[in-house]
Amino acid sequence: MKIENLVRKGILEIPPYIPGKSKEEAMKEVRAPKIIKMASNENPLGPSPLAVKAINDSNLLNNLHIYPEGNSPMVVKELSEIFNIPETWIAVSNGADNIITLIGHSFINEGDEVIIPFPSFAMYNIITRIMGGVPIIVPLKDFHIDLEGMLNKVTKKTKLIFLCIPNNPTGTIITEKKLNNFFDSLSDNILVIIDEAYYDFITDNNYKDALHYIKENRNVIAVRTLSKILGLAGLRVGYAIAKDEIIDCLLRVREPFPLTTISQMAAVNGLRDKEFFEKSRQVVKEGKEYLYNELTKRDIEYIPTQSNFIFINMKKDSRVIFDEFLKNGIIIRPGYIWGYDHYIRVSIGTMEENRFFIKTIDKLLEV
Ligand SMILES: Cc1ncc(COP(=O)(O)O)c(C=O)c1O
Numbered sequence: 440m441k442i443e444n445l446v447r448k449g450i451l452e453i454p455p456y457i458p459g460k461s462k463e464e465a466m467k468e469v470r471a472p473k474i475i476k477m478a479s480n481e482n483p484l485g486p487s488p489l490a491v492k493a494i495n496d497s498n499l500l501n502n503l504h505i506y507p508e509g510n511s512p513m514v515v516k517e518l519s520e521i522f523n524i525p526e527t528w529i530a531v532s533n534g535a536d537n538i539i540t541l542i543g544h545s546f547i548n549e550g551d552e553v554i555i556p557f558p559s560f561a562m563y564n565i566i567t568r569i570m571g572g573v574p575i576i577v578p579l580k581d582f583h584i585d586l587e588g589m590l591n592k593v594t595k596k597t598k599l600i601f602l603c604i605p606n607n608p609t610g611t612i613i614t615e616k617k618l619n620n621f622f623d624s625l626s627d628n629i630l631v632i633i634d635e636a637y638y639d640f641i642t643d644n645n646y647k648d649a650l651h652y653i654k655e656n657r658n659v660i661a662v663r664t665l666s667k668i669l670g671l672a673g674l675r676v677g678y679a680i681a682k683d684e685i686i687d688c689l690l691r692v693r694e695p696f697p698l699t700t701i702s703q704m705a706a707v708n709g710l711r712d713k714e715f716f717e718k719s720r721q722v723v724k725e726g727k728e729y730l731y732n733e734l735t736k737r738d739i740e741y742i743p744t745q746s747n748f749i750f751i752n753m754k755k756d757s758r759v760i761f762d763e764f765l766k767n768g769i770i771i772r773p774g775y776i777w778g779y780d781h782y783i784r785v786s787i788g789t790m791e792e793n794r795f796f797i798k799t800i801d802k803l804l805e806v
Pocket of ligand 1: 534
């Protein structure tokens with residue numbers, strides 16, 4: 440058998456998604472007394488306590504033989520109340536990752552051009568290539584998504600434009616003024632995806648959310664997740680918000696039972712956990728201020744972030760820096776994977792983790 444003769448065109452050329460190293464993997468490689476992960480922008484406080492309590496108090500484990508409700512109706516209802524939008528504007532699925540996949544399955548024909556910022560979240564490129572679309576890559580400008588550069592790349596073949604706000608891995612946003620101009624210049628045949636996986640960490644008032652543009656009747660899909668702000672990454676809950684006719688397309692290609700009963704229970708209760716939501720925002724805000732201060736004291740350059748991670752210029756090969764942090768028990772993300780050889784992306788942790796990170800920087804700087 441020759442796999443090349445069987446596999447769909449282009450699949451073997453797709454670069455695989457590289458996740459952050461897990462603690463388990465790291466433990467096999469280094470003998471640090473403890474390992475902390477600051478690599479995948481997870482919630483350092485753990486999961487929403489209300490979500491965990493709801494699962495513990497439920498009888499769900501005795502009902503694992505029953506299929507979940509396909510459309511996650513309670514989650515959809517909760518979201519529609521939170522955002523004050525019709526339920527028909529919402530599609531829930533297993534992670535924002537899967538929402539991005541559904542968008543690709545619904546809208547990308549072979550040969551369609553998809554405009555994608557770089558560096559940004561890898562899944563936009565991957566799904567475009569899986570579908571036989573043509574990724575049109577627009578490099579960031581001064582660490583920000585370059586809207587003008589994207590507009591310059593629009594052709595008759597352009598189908599989708601991906602924006603990531605705040606952008607992963609740089610943490611930058613796009614101001615309302617720039618976004619307004621962008622939408623005013625864009626043709627009606629193009630769908631704009633605004634990935635707001637880190638929306639809840641934004642503190643800058645100059646950003647108007649994707650929902651604002653959806654309400655203005657623009658061709659926009661907002662992509663959101665409960666992985667970060669509610670600490671539910673392990674349960675895989677993401678959702679899309681868009682006008683009904685767009686949501687209808689996503690639901691047609693979605694698998695029948697994307698969320699487990701446990702995920703649905705956790706999502707509904709997590710969304711009601713306002714106290715945890717605020718704590719999650721607060722820990723990031725405090726951690727960010729502490730890290731800014733300590734990095735500035737050491738003359739280490741960073742990109743001001745609107746997210747729960749910071750892009751830091753270590754002025755040294757990020758492969759080497761990655762190994763050095765790992766030896767000291769910290770997993771970070773090396774910037775070379777995004778073409779920024781001297782940068783690292785560090786998730787903001789608890790204050791104890793942030794202090795350990797700074798202590799480790801001092802140790803590395805001494806050498
Ligand atoms: C920008 C961005 N979008 C989407 C996701 C995927 O989120 P989820 O865990 O809901 O699949 C991530 C995960 O890190 C992300 O960084």
